[in-house]
Amino acid sequence: MSKTSVIYDKFERHSHGEGLKGHATHYCPGCGHGLAHKFLAEAIDALGIQDRTVAVSPVGCSVFLYYYFDVGNTQAAHGRAPVVALGHKFANPESVVISYQGDGDLASIGLAETVATAQLGAPITVIFINNAIYGMTGGQMAPTTLMGQSSSTSPSGRNEYNGQPMKMAELIAGLDGPVYVERVALFDAKQRIKAKKAIQKAIKLQVEGRGYSFIEVLAECPTHLKMTPEETEKWVKECMEPVYPLGVKKDLTVEPWFHRNAPCFKGEKILALTGASTEHPERFCKGFPTGLDLNDVSLKLAGSGGDGAQTAAMLIARAAISEGFDATHIPSYGPESRGGTSYADVHVAETEVLNPGSPDPQILLAFNAPSLAKFGPTVRKGGYVIYDSSVVTEAPVLDPSIKVFPVPFTGIATDLGKAVVKNIVALGALQAATNIFPKDTFLGAIRVALKDKCALIPLNEEAFNWGIKSVEALDQ
Amino acid sequence: MALKERPKPFLLPDYCKGCGRCLDACAKDCITLSDQINPMTGLVPVELDLTDCNACGMCMDACPEPYGLRPAHEGVIEDFELEDPAKLFGVKPSEAPEPTDIPNETLPLPRTEPLVIKGTYASAVGAILAGCRHVYGYPITPSTEGAELMAKFLPKLDGTFIQAVSEVAAVNMMYGTAGAGLPTMTFTSSPGFSLMLEGVSYMIGAELPGVFVDVMRGGPGLGNIAPEQSDIKLACHGLGHGNTQAITLAPSTSQEMLDLTILAFELSFKYRNPVILLGDGYLGQMTGKVQLPETMIKPGIPKWAVYGDAMHRKNLISSIFLTESDLEAHNHHLNAKYEAMKVEARAESFLCDDAEVVLIACNTPARTAKGAVQDLRNQGIKAGLFRPITLWPFPVEELKAAIHGAERIVVVEASAGQLEDEVRLALSKAGVRQFPELENVRRMGGVLPQQSEIMTRVLGRKEVLA
Numbered sequence: 001m002s003k004t005s006v007i008y009d010k011f012e013r014h015s016h017g018e019g020l021k022g023h024a025t026h027y028c029p030g031c032g033h034g035l036a037h038k039f040l041a042e043a044i045d046a047l048g049i050q051d052r053t054v055a056v057s058p059v060g061c062s063v064f065l066y067y068y069f070d071v072g073n074t075q076a077a078h079g080r081a082p083v084v085a086l087g088h089k090f091a092n093p094e095s096v097v098i099s100y101q102g103d104g105d106l107a108s109i110g111l112a113e114t115v116a117t118a119q120l121g122a123p124i125t126v127i128f129i130n131n132a133i134y135g136m137t138g139g140q141m142a143p144t145t146l147m148g149q150s151s152s153t154s155p156s157g158r159n160e161y162n163g164q165p166m167k168m169a170e171l172i173a174g175l176d177g178p179v180y181v182e183r184v185a186l187f188d189a190k191q192r193i194k195a196k197k198a199i200q201k202a203i204k205l206q207v208e209g210r211g212y213s214f215i216e217v218l219a220e221c222p223t224h225l226k227m228t229p230e231e232t233e234k235w236v237k238e239c240m241e242p243v244y245p246l247g248v249k250k251d252l253t254v255e256p257w258f259h260r261n262a263p264c265f266k267g268e269k270i271l272a273l274t275g276a277s278t279e280h281p282e283r284f285c286k287g288f289p290t291g292l293d294l295n296d297v298s299l300k301l302a303g304s305g306g307d308g309a310q311t312a313a314m315l316i317a318r319a320a321i322s323e324g325f326d327a328t329h330i331p332s333y334g335p336e337s338r339g340g341t342s343y344a345d346v347h348v349a350e351t352e353v354l355n356p357g358s359p360d361p362q363i364l365l366a367f368n369a370p371s372l373a374k375f376g377p378t379v380r381k382g383g384y385v386i387y388d389s390s391v392v393t394e395a396p397v398l399d400p401s402i403k404v405f406p407v408p409f410t411g412i413a414t415d416l417g418k419a420v421v422k423n424i425v426a427l428g429a430l431q432a433a434t435n436i437f438p439k440d441t442f443l444g445a446i447r448v449a450l451k452d453k454c455a456l457i458p459l460n461e462e463a464f465n466w467g468i469k470s471v472e473a474l475d476q
Numbered sequence: 477m478a479l480k481e482r483p484k485p486f487l488l489p490d491y492c493k494g495c496g497r498c499l500d501a502c503a504k505d506c507i508t509l510s511d512q513i514n515p516m517t518g519l520v521p522v523e524l525d526l527t528d529c530n531a532c533g534m535c536m537d538a539c540p541e542p543y544g545l546r547p548a549h550e551g552v553i554e555d556f557e558l559e560d561p562a563k564l565f566g567v568k569p570s571e572a573p574e575p576t577d578i579p580n581e582t583l584p585l586p587r588t589e590p591l592v593i594k595g596t597y598a599s600a601v602g603a604i605l606a607g608c609r610h611v612y613g614y615p616i617t618p619s620t621e622g623a624e625l626m627a628k629f630l631p632k633l634d635g636t637f638i639q640a641v642s643e644v645a646a647v648n649m650m651y652g653t654a655g656a657g658l659p660t661m662t663f664t665s666s667p668g669f670s671l672m673l674e675g676v677s678y679m680i681g682a683e684l685p686g687v688f689v690d691v692m693r694g695g696p697g698l699g700n701i702a703p704e705q706s707d708i709k710l711a712c713h714g715l716g717h718g719n720t721q722a723i724t725l726a727p728s729t730s731q732e733m734l735d736l737t738i739l740a741f742e743l744s745f746k747y748r749n750p751v752i753l754l755g756d757g758y759l760g761q762m763t764g765k766v767q768l769p770e771t772m773i774k775p776g777i778p779k780w781a782v783y784g785d786a787m788h789r790k791n792l793i794s795s796i797f798l799t800e801s802d803l804e805a806h807n808h809h810l811n812a813k814y815e816a817m818k819v820e821a822r823a824e825s826f827l828c829d830d831a832e833v834v835l836i837a838c839n840t841p842a843r844t845a846k847g848a849v850q851d852l853r854n855q856g857i858k859a860g861l862f863r864p865i866t867l868w869p870f871p872v873e874e875l876k877a878a879i880h881g882a883e884r885i886v887v888v889e890a891s892a893g894q895l896e897d898e899v900r901l902a903l904s905k906a907g908v909r910q911f912p913e914l915e916n917v918r919r920m921g922g923v924l925p926q927q928s929e930i931m932t933r934v935l936g937r938k939e940v941l942a
Contacts, residue, residue, distance in 0.1 A: 007542045013792070015799065020516060023491055023543040029519060030495035034540025041542075051572075051786035056652075066792050068542065070572065072782035074655045075794035077678045080648035083640065087652015087660070088784060090610055090636040095656075095784020113648070116641035189501050189534050222495070229495040261634040263609035265774040267585045273629050274601050276588035276768055314763060318592045321765045327592075328730075329763040355847025355927050356762060356840070 006041040006050050007068050014067040026064055030229025032219025033062050035186045035195070036129055037069075040098065043200035044071065047207055053096045054088045056081045060102035061135040079110025082117035085124045093260045096206055097124045104134045107143040107166045114172075118214060121177030123206040123258045126214045127199065128168060131221035132240060139224030144168070146243055151224070165243055169216040173249035179211035181250040185218040185241065187233040194246075209256035218244055281322040281448075284440040288325065288350040292436060298358045299346040301426075302375050303367025303388075305333060306342075308423025311449075312365065313344030315427060319437055319445035320348040328356035343371070348436070363434060365426050367409065372396065386429050386471075388422065405433045407470045413463060421463040428467020439468065482531040483547035485524065489514050491543045492521035498545055501538035504528040572789040578776035580607065591766045595733040595759040596622035596663060598766045599689050600629070602737030607773035608659040608687070609635030612649035614642055614668060617701040618757040619691035622663035643668040647675030654684035655793040657781025659741050661687035665760075666695050666707050676750055677716025680810070681795025683780075685744035687737065689753045691760035692839075694922040702922020703757030705839060708894035711752045712868040719807045721814045724752045724868040725822075726838040730764030736865070738769065745778070747817055754867065756890065758840040758924070823871035824863040827853065828878040831860025833934055836875075836899055837888035838864050841925050845888045848930035859934065867895075870902035879911060886915045886933055888925050893918060 014021045027033045044053050050071055057065035059078035066073035072095070076084040085099040106114050106128050117124070133151055134140040140153040143166040148157040158165075173181040180202055184195035195217060202213035218240050220232040227235060271278075289297065299316065301309040313329045320327035330345040345358035364379050366372035366387040373396050379385055381401045389406035398404060407429040413422035424446065431442055443461060450457050489510075498507050499522065510523045539545040585605070593601070600622045603611070611630060613623035623637070630637040640646035646662050653660040664672060669690040679686055690711070694704040711724040723743050725736040733755060740751040777783050782791045797803035827849055828834055837845040842863040852859035862878040864871050879885055889895040896914055903911060917925045917933050 003542045003546065020490055024493070024517075025541055027540065029493035030497060031540065034542070034544075035497075035538075038540065038542060051789055052784055054656075054782055054784045063796060066794065070789070072784050072789055073792045073794070074652065074782050075682075075792070075796055076651070077648060077674055080644065080651070080675070083645040083648040084652040084655070086638070087610070087612070087649040087654070088656050088782070089652075090638070090649070091653040091656030091658045091660075092784045097784070112641050113645050116645065120638075189538065192537055229497060230500070233497070233500070260636075263635045264633040265581075265583060265607070265772070267583060267772060269633065270604055270772065271585065271588060271768075273632060274591060274593075274768070276591055278586050278588050280589065314592070317763055321590055321592050326765050327763075330758050331761055331763075353764070353843070354850055355844045356758070356764075357844060357924065357926070359926050359928070 004041040004045040006044045006070055008070045011067045028223045030220055030222040030232060032129060032131060032186050036217050039196040039199045040127060043203050046200060047204060049096045049207060052094060056085045056099045058101040058105040060105050062100055062102060065100055079105050080113055082126060083113045086117055086122060089122055089124050093258060099124060100127045103130045103142040103144040107168050118172045118212055119175045119177040121212045123209055123211050125202045125206045128216045129219045130216050131219045133221050133224045135221050135224055146239060167244060169249045172214045177212050178214055178250060179252045179254055180205050180213040182248045183216040183244060183246050185236060185246055187237045209258040210254050282444060283323055284438040285323040289436045293362055296347060296349040298361045299363040300358045300361035300375055301344040301365040302371035303342055305340045307367035308420060309342050309344050309367055312423040312427050313346045315445045315449060316346050319441045322445060323441055325350055326353050328353045330356055365430060384434050386433055405429060405471055405474060412466045416463055418459060421460055424460045424463040425467040428464040429471050432468040432471035482533055483549050484526050484529045484531045485536050485545045486548045487524055487545050489521040490516045491541055494520040494522060497538040497540060498522060498535035501534040507535060573787060575779040575788050575791055577779045580776045581774040582771050583774055585770050585772050587770060588768050592763060593766055594621060594761055594763045595730045595755060597625050598730045598734040599737040600625040602734035603661050604629060605769060605772040606659060606738045606741035607775035608661050609633060610653040610658055610660040611637045612640050612646040613662045614640050614646050616665040616668040618693060618760045619663040619665040622689060643671035647672040650686045651675055651679055651684060654686045656783045657777040659775050663689045665691045666693045667698060669707060673716040677718055677720055678795050679750050680720045682793050683748040685748055686750045687740045687744055688750060691755045691757060693757050700922050703840060703890060703924060704920060704922055705756060705889050705891040705894060707754060708867055711754055712898060719810055721868060722750045722752050723817055723820055723866060724754055726754050726865060726867050727759060728839050728842045730762060730766050733759060734766050743820060747813055756839045818869040820866060821869045821871035822865040823874035824865060825878045826861040828860035828862055830858055831882055832858040833884045834860050834862055834879050834882040835886050835888055836862045838895060841888045841890055844925055844927050845930055847927045851931060852934060867898060870898055872902040872906045876908060883912060884915060885912050886917060888917045888930055890919055890924050892920060
């Protein structure tokens with residue numbers, strides 16, 4: 001067997017393709033890459049997939065794989081070839097994507113990508129050339145260098161300080177993602193036949209959509225092993241093979257799983273996902289709230305995580321925007337997923353919120369004592385403070401121009417049988433205390449927010465009304 | 477198959493590197509190493525004596541060279557001409573067709589009511605409307621919700637969201653999908669963006685489009701998750717190694733998180749270059765009013781893509797140019813492209829026409845500054861705001877117009893002067909020597925400049941206190 005149709009007739013990309021370079025590979029005499037390339041090309045030919053193949057070449061001697069393969073070619077960064085391959089595969093599931101990598105690339109710098117991609121199991125094929133040394137950079141120690149083997153960075157032989165050689169085929173076969181893992185060699189005719197078959201099988205499994213396949217090829221690097229090609233073949237057989245036993249490490253028969261529909265570009269579906277509506281919401285405001293700031297109302301909601309400050313803040317923003325105003329909500333909380341502090345800055349503006357932060361709010365909704373103590377003094381003169389009198393027993397002294405509304409958010413919510421609605425009680429109190437929007441604006445926003453949990457609407461409406469009643473009771 | 481049908485091997489000594497792999501393979505000892513160095517290659521090729529050859533083909537199977545030992549019918553040894561291999565083989569044109577563009581389609585969307593969503597969501601929705609169905613990411617606050625929304629939406633649109641093993645993997649998945657010619661993006665935040673820079677450099681080198689939404693947070697190192705404008709320098713001057721530039725957009729509202737994401741995809745494909753959307757921690761998490769556009773894009777496949785089909789078989793995606801002159805030519809080409817990108821400079825000038833004090837700010841600090849401008853105007857101070865929307869290329873012509881007649885310039889930013897450096901560099905490159913001394917309001921560590929601080933800076937402390 002010789003050149004296949006997958007190998008270019010002239011290597012035009014090879015240093016301008018002139019002279020010998022137009023027809024000879026750049027690999028050293030005796031290098032295993034040439035054979036691995038031939039087997040790969042023959043497999044692509046035999047499977048009839050030349051027009052579907054994307055070959056991903058790594059950093060290393062075989063970075064120039066694209067000189068030789070008349071298929072779609074991509075060159076990846078060092079170690080990143082398997083994830084580049086995934087990017088191609090997901091872009092076009094019909095394509096056959098082959099990541100061709102050396103040992104420094106695959107087993108060292110790209111180990112995370114290698115293992116994660118194998119475990120993902122998507123049908124790509126990885127051809128792993130293991131020659132026990134770094135080739136392109138000039139013969140340094142690879143993760144696969146044998147114990148005792150000398151290299152330019154293990155001059156007196158690899159020892160315990162460098163760790164043991166990486167057995168990639170076994171490692172990959174130990175994962176659940178791959179369907180087929182085999183280690184092959186090139187050192188004699190028998191092994192070459194096996195190698196050729198293994199590569200073809202691995203790609204065939206991908207063509208059938210069955211899953212991730214991995215072929216480790218024990219290859220010769222006469223230049224950096226500092227041996228003749230013949231000696232290198234012998235060395236691979238006698239020294240490498242005992243450490244890296246040949247053969248099938250994993251071969252699962254699985255049903256093809258990788259089927260993807262073409263991506264959807266239906267406008268209605270996208271709008272439904274985003275929740276965008278073509279219907280105008282009902283409006284209840286006659287104009288921008290008077291009695292508050294002229295064109296921009298600044299609020300702060302503060303409490304502990306779980307108090308519902310962020311949800312309440314969002315409802316205020318939604319209510320404002322449904323009325324045709326502009327609004328913003330900035331959440332702020334500690335690194336804790338739950339508990340900790342939780343603040344929200346909210347602005348409602350007639351046309352455009354300029355500065356969305358609320359360092360000196362006009363309205364403060366405080367859900368606990370520390371929040372009231374922290375933000376109470378920042379409230380502007382003439383502003384409003386509404387706080388949970390169920391948990392705040394002693395309110396700080398605030399500027400006398402500030403209107404203060406102690407409302408038992410938690411007490412009311414608990415009496416209603418659901419402590420989590422205390423933020424809705426707070427919104428009711430906000431409505432009654434400030435008249436920022438009509439009651440129906442809030443109720444509308446609550447109904448929209450609970451449209452998928454309709455059963456909760458009556459409870460929330462009741463909580464909201466209790467908030468209003470509590471403030472009205474304070475006035476009397 | 478009868479053995480006699482098999483061809484015997486032939487060899488052009490020039491294409492033999494003399495590795496000798498065929499020697500072992502031949503059971504009839506037909507092949508020996510020559511003792512003559514080939515003058516063309518400096519190597520010692522093998523010699524064939526085919527007297528005993530039974531055409532078993534094992535030697536050809538052992539030969540690592542595609543043009544090494546071949547069946548005799550592939551060449552006629554007498555025709556061998558030492559100097560010019562092309563004369564021997566002729567130049568056979570590739571059978572692959574010339575790649576062509578499959579253009580994008582613009583599809584109509586009905587007019588909808590504004591959404592009330594946070595900045596990262598707005599950006600994610602923008603990406604979907606720009607035709608992006610392939611998103612790769614790694615969770616990092618405060619950008620995470622963008623990725624989470626993609627994880628929720630994309631499977632329903634038969635798209636792909638993959639949570640990568642790391643940012644490094646994420647950007648390289650983008651490299652693959654972008655190489656296939658499709659729109660792709662990621663959501664990240666400062667420490668994650670740092671990790672992606674290797675891939676960004678490769679994408680720029682290989683001329684691949686892609687959108688990076690970097691929701692900036694406090695640095696250096698792990699810093700914190702609060703907003704800072706810590707990556708302006710990185711985006712404008714430090715995109716990995718080499719000669720790299722990318723259009724960098726700086727939104728300041730939720731609406732712009734959507735609009736500029738859509739623009740980012742458009743520019744990214746127009747120039748075959750990554751585009752960066754630099755938000756900040758507040759913009760990522762801030763909820764606001766977002767109006768959707770009335771069209772969306774269904775992407776085609778550009779002619780340069782390696783899609784994995786017959787049409788695009790000829791193509792190569794690569795950033796390697798080993799010959800110095802080739803790389804220099806490539807870098808000249810990239811530089812010409814960067815120069816062409818300068819027409820994309822964009823800015824907003826707010827009340828700058830008669831402004832005596834011009835504030836310069838971008839992202840969330842620009843909104844704080846806008847609030848301050850309004851306050852100052854209410855107090856009778858002629859203040860204005862210049863807001864660069866592209867940080868690279870810097871909108872220097874717009875800046876010149878905005879500061880024309882200004883007596884004072886105050887740069888407001890959440891960093892130690894990264895934006896101010898951009899302003900100085902832009903003015904310097906534009907040959908502007910005469911401008912008021914730059915004053916500044918700077919906060920860091922997740923603390924944003926406050927409106928009161930800007931007022932203090934402009935009015936002087938005494939007046940503010942009074």
